[in-house]
Amino acid sequence: MLFNSHIFIFIFLPITLSIFFKIGRMGYSHFAIAWLAGASLFFYGWWNPAYLILIIGSILFNYTIGVLIVKQASKQASKQASKQASNYLALGIIVNLFLLGYFKYAHFFVANINLLTGETFHLEHILLPLGISFFTFQQIA
Numbered sequence: 001m002l003f004n005s006h007i008f009i010f011i012f013l014p015i016t017l018s019i020f021f022k023i024g025r026m027g028y029s030h031f032a033i034a035w036l037a038g039a040s041l042f043f044y045g046w047w048n049p050a051y052l053i054l055i056i057g058s059i060l061f062n063y064t065i066g067v068l069i070v071k072q073a074s075k076q077a078s079k080q081a082s083k084q085a086s087n088y089l090a091l092g093i094i095v096n097l098f099l100l101g102y103f104k105y106a107h108f109f110v111a112n113i114n115l116l117t118g119e120t121f122h123l124e125h126i127l128l129p130l131g132i133s134f135f136t137f138q139q140i141a
Contacts, residue, residue, distance in 0.1 A: 001046045012043065044130065051129040058099065062139040065092035093140055100136045103128055 001008050016039040023032040045052035065088055072085035103126060110123045 001043065008043075012039075047130050048127070054129055055135060058096070058135065058139060061095065062092060065089070096136050096140050100132060102126075103132055 001012060016036070020032050020036050020039075023035055041052060041056070044055060068088045069085045069092075072081045072088065075081040106126055107123055110121050113119065114121055
């Protein structure tokens with residue numbers, strides 16, 4: 001489903017927004033936001049459900065890293081806690097950039113290794129997940 005498709009414009013968007021606003025008017029703003037997040041994941045998964053696992057895994061990983069950083073920051077202001085929080089931050093950034101690098105640049109690296117070494121390593125075609133750069137850099141930020 002694309003943003004300019006008839007199914008998005010005339011079915012998905014009106015249903016999603018009307019339910020979102022109805023839930024919000026009833027005073028359940030947290031549930032309305034959860035509905036919108038679920039609808040967004042449904043929209044993302046419509047293109048390729050396999051990549052829904054990727055984005056959910058990435059969200060859960062980054063949430064866990066954030067919780068660990070906050071936990072360290074809430075400890076007494078010691079060098080050890082600050083160092084541990086910095087290590088968690090670095091781990092989160094490295095894993096996110098590795099994920100992005102794999103999907104965007106794996107073929108580039110394999111082709112250059114083959115060129116430099118004369119080998120014939122073969123990498124199956126990797127389909128780039130929709131919006132991976134956007135959601136990766138959003139999560140890093």
